[in-house]
Amino acid sequence: MAPSKTELEQQDKARDAAFNKALHGNTAQAAGGFRAMIGKGSDAQKAAVDEYFKHWDNKDAKDETAEDRAKRTAEYATLTRHYYNLATDLYEYGWGQSFHFCRYSIGENFYQAIARHEHYLAYQIGIKDGMKVLDVGCGVGGPAREIAKFTGCHVTGLNNNDYQIQRATYYGAKEGMSDQLAFVKGDFMQMDFPDNSFDAVYAIEATVHAPKLAGVYSEIFRVLKPGGVFGVYEWLMTDEYDNDNLEHREIRLGIEVGDGISNMVKISDGLEAMKIAGFEMLHHEDLAERPDSIPWYWPLAGRWKYMQSVFDTFTIARMTWWGRGLAHNFAGALEMIGIAPAGTKKTANSLARAADALVAGGEKHLFTPMYLMVGKKPEQ
Known part of the structure; x- marks a missing residue:
């Protein structure tokens, strides 16, 4: 059998x-x-x-x-x-x-800027005290710990790498946050969570690893409660990218090789994936194009x-x-x-x-x- x-x-x-x-x-x-x-x-x-x-x-x-x-x-x-x-x-x-990039302000140190980038996403989503929140592709739990501290919510981190889950669990316990955090092994293309499980969901530079953005966004849609909000910082090629241009392809491939990405797509594809998944778009913007003096x-x-x-x-x-x-x-x-x-x-x-x-x-x-x-x- x-x-x-x-x-x-x-x-x-x-x-x-x-x-x-x-x-x-x-x-x-x-x-x-x-x-x-x-x-x-x-x-x-x-x-x-x-x-x-x-x-x-x-x-x-x-x-x-x-x-x-x-x-x-x-x-x-x-x-x-x-x-x-x-x-x-x-x-x-x-x-x-x-494990992510961020925007910088003059006089702001690196770790302060990283935390501010995480806080901004939590603010955009509307994460509040007591909410049950999912972090899709949580790494070793740095953003989960910061957002849990900042908002008072409970964060479940999803990850398909055992080592990172162990690291995240270790760091959470070390900071006395085990009651506010949980880290779970799983594939974000087929999550084990029931429908309508979370009040809010976020992903920080992680869903780029998905074979199809529409697939992972659809799974996020499924586990999110009706009325809940999903926010993502996505890695995307801009719509200026031309796959027929060798220099452009070399840049894209260099990013993929060094960052474990199978197939990066363009901004227009990301927006279409959110639409296919069923989300009502509240806001979208390339924060890299803000007029910051420090890139x-x-x-x-x-x-x-x-x-x-x-x-x-x-x-x-x-x-x-x-x-x-x-x-x-x-x-x-x-x-x-x-x-x-x-x-x-x-x-x-x-x-x-x-x-x-x-x-x-x-x-x-x-x-x-x-x-x-x-x-x-x-x-x-």
């Missing part, structure tokens, strides 16, 4: 959990990204590197085909899971526990003109050509002597490629990481 869907899902979760244990061991409770990074299982790390980079090695924008993109899209779940198996510790070490991509640009205080020195220096060279050679040296697992430098190189592509996409107005869409589920 063939196994049921539930039995297959349980087998998948058990297999993922076993791989997570082999790769990450007990590093989910390591204090900091670097300490976690050097404690990986070498065989499992190699398997994750091979599984992720098989989608990208020996492929460039000039030779990319529709079939290449379709193959990546078909394997979006494993592609995304392995990407975050490889990149999570590097993100925490180099960026923090909120969203400044931490990646490695340019001293963006320095506001001495505290920005490290942020800028690490993204200069010599700062990257030092970091990548250091990662290579750690690999060579067996402290860092094999594949650490290759992963760091792909993140660097993405950084260059993100900056180019921002400067040329071809890409935005913060297209804000706020939609309401009709009362009836």
